[in-house]
Amino acid sequence: MDPASVTIPPLKDLSIENITENTILINSQCPDARMKYVMERLVTHLHDFARETRLSTQEWMTGLLFLTEVGKICTDVRQEFILLSDVLGLSLLIDAIDHPKPKGSTEGTVLGPFHTHDAEHLDAGANLSHDPEGDPLLCICNVKDTTGKPIEGVKVDIWETDSTGHYDVQHANRTKPDGRGVMHSDAEGNFWFKAILPVPYPIPHDGPVGKMLKLLKRHPYRPAHMHFMFEKSGYDHLISSLFLRGDPFESSDAVFGVKSSLVVDTTTVTDPEMAAKYGVPVGTALLVHNFVLVSDKETSDLRDRNSTEALAKLGRKVKIVNGLPIPDLD
Amino acid sequence: MDPASVTIPPLKDLSIENITENTILINSQCPDARMKYVMERLVTHLHDFARETRLSTQEWMTGLLFLTEVGKICTDVRQEFILLSDVLGLSLLIDAIDHPKPKGSTEGTVLGPFHTHDAEHLDAGANLSHDPEGDPLLCICNVKDTTGKPIEGVKVDIWETDSTGHYDVQHANRTKPDGRGVMHSDAEGNFWFKAILPVPYPIPHDGPVGKMLKLLKRHPYRPAHMHFMFEKSGYDHLISSLFLRGDPFESSDAVFGVKSSLVVDTTTVTDPEMAAKYGVPVGTALLVHNFVLVSDKETSDLRDRNSTEALAKLGRKVKIVNGLPIPDLD
Incomplete structure (x- = not known):
């Protein structure tokens, strides 16, 4: 998909059912095909996680404050x-x-x-x-x-x-x-x-x-x-x-x-x-x-082969570009 | 499942294929059924995200440093x-x-x-x-x-x-x-x-x-x-x-x-x-x-009904306890 051709529909009245596709759609303006794919899978899994757990506002806030604390305690010598x-x-x-x-x-x-x-x-x-x-x-x-x-x-x-x-x-x-x-x-x-x-x-x-x-x-x-x-x-x-x-x-x-x-x-x-x-x-x-x-060559060959096999098994149509999968839209 | 009965098998030689089930297994010692369910879905989606994107070490590190930065910039008045x-x-x-x-x-x-x-x-x-x-x-x-x-x-x-x-x-x-x-x-x-x-x-x-x-x-x-x-x-x-x-x-x-x-x-x-x-x-x-x-009552009734319906549609066997779903293992 040519990013220039992405048309963003009006984003309004988003719901449990349509928030995911719309978030992915607005992110699909990203010109980097790899980042776009990573974000698409991230948003899908993040939302599915919330839908499958019916995560409450209180649990969501607990999670955000936990992540904040994790960030706050990081220093040059503690990650x-x-x-x-x-x-x-x-x-x-x-x-x-x-x-x-x-x-x-x-x-x-x-x-x-x-x-x-x-x-x-x-x-x-x-x-x-x-x-x-x-x-x-x-x-x-x-x-x-x-x-x-x-x-x-x-x-x-x-x-x-x-x-x-x-x-x-x-x-x-x-x-x-x-x-x-x-x-x-x-x-x-x-x-x-x-x-x-x-x-x-x-x-x-x-x-x-x-x-x-x-x-x-x-x-x-x-x-x-x-x-x-x-x-x-x-x-x-x-x-x-x-x-x-x-x-x-x-x-x-x-x-x-x-x-x-x-x-x-x-x-x-x-x-x-x-x-x-x-x-x-x-x-x-x-x-x-x-x-x-x-060797680098042995590794990248094996990595590409593993990725291709694993993603085919998952039913994802991808191609490997620079060693990493992106959707194959041809 | 009675947490006391969880038997953790030797955790060794973990791989792309078995890391998820084993992480879930060791987390299943958690005595809180809701937290256990949330963690199970979290680990599953986190790992599936990595598997579906074949996330590289460099991308993983970029992500962790991004989250660290997000935490670091938080203050009492910025979240x-x-x-x-x-x-x-x-x-x-x-x-x-x-x-x-x-x-x-x-x-x-x-x-x-x-x-x-x-x-x-x-x-x-x-x-x-x-x-x-x-x-x-x-x-x-x-x-x-x-x-x-x-x-x-x-x-x-x-x-x-x-x-x-x-x-x-x-x-x-x-x-x-x-x-x-x-x-x-x-x-x-x-x-x-x-x-x-x-x-x-x-x-x-x-x-x-x-x-x-x-x-x-x-x-x-x-x-x-x-x-x-x-x-x-x-x-x-x-x-x-x-x-x-x-x-x-x-x-x-x-x-x-x-x-x-x-x-x-x-x-x-x-x-x-x-x-x-x-x-x-x-x-x-x-x-x-x-x-x-x-009213609280209207909301909790509606929330429970929505959760039950949505999770049935997803094929998840759950029961609602204190307004939130946990696996129904009976």
Whole structure:
């Protein structure tokens, strides 16, 4: 439809029955076909939600004030809307849609609200946690492509909590980043660093999202994990985490992030030679993991194929433009 | 379903296909049947929205940052989430669902974000606007029930913009309420006051909602109107407005609020005796309107009937508890 040809009829006497089509009609003046489609589905679902629940004015106001509170508590270092999206299962869903993974590659999971952009660069072997109470952990990792070829120069962003289950940004007296760092893989795809054993922790539950979880009788805990983010031109951006096997919250993560393939075992460094090589005492906990990145091309092909199949199944006639579906009106 | 009997299966390896049912399952621990139903529909529509649009991570983040901005700009005197709900047609829909009107009663419309709780009490005949640039308007109104009986002691909240199209709260130097007041109907159901002729105005469009309207190529204008809110125990709370006929935006209100039955004509005071009686010069613009309130009982009966019919049509097996539907699991 040529946006210039949209004729808006008189918008008056709108009712439960006709408000949706008319809202979509006036929004259809939008010249961006993708935004128009997203808005059409948004308005449809928002209105259907109200119609199916017969939402009351009081409930509507409760919802608006809740969202206002969610916005108000956001700061540079706290993103309560991401948290809300996380506990509603939306974040996991979006990651699964946007970053499909072929078999054998490292699965993605939720970003969470605690990634920052100020983490310091770490040289190989550096220690990213300065919490003296943490249990030292040596991490030896590697990153390859789906053909098994090591990838050099991948930017790896790593972040974890301290031993009390708090990220650095949750401490009011934070003066510089800690429990986080950025490394680059070497020519063999290796990167290694010292950290502390992750611990389970509650997501921030002193705000509106925490109140909601309480009303839903849900616990706010995440199982012990360490976040990893991988970036290199030509490869699909990977947001993932590794989870420690046997955590009490392994199968009830408040943000639905656990994948079996991301649950790992730790061992300990027993070989004195190895301990010396990596500069840790014998007995130090050890995490060894190999990550597999997917190329941009593999990902976009798979994403397009998945989208086309899924939308055909839903009976939606769409075409993929710039990797995203819009209605196919031809 | 007895919440105590809900067994949550291991939540792991959640995918595009199973995240929705599992999110609903963990939320089903909620002991409040109504909240559980609302959350079930919310999660379903939120996820279906993402699945049908194949929402990208970047679009998701754009959405979250938009909502954060909406929350951030809210203050005691600016409610951007109501504005967002208004321009998406949700507010009109919620009012229509929650406050159904039998034929012959005064229709409701959107509250808008500018109602305040600090309006001063006005005696009969008082002037609610102190804008010297406004065109004086004499308003003579009456409020009856659906049988035609006058209702005494109805609390009537009235608010309008000044002659520049701004509510008092939009002026940074506001020291006390203006352009608003609270009156009570007398024994004959009458209330009258002096105001100014309403003018069309844009909803606040310097914030995120304004940016969104711009991207959608929508104008932000509302046709000239005056807000009225009626409250008396035993009667359904009525939020309404009167619109001046012939306004250039009469059929393209940015918030979908215009109903034909609420579009009114003004005349002028021509009778010197009447002018003297009401203390205005001959030639003053005059608005005469009779409002009809619906009893709580009439409203709740009609609402329950509408809900039952609408949900049956949607194929949802529900029962009405405290006026609101929940799944009927018997």
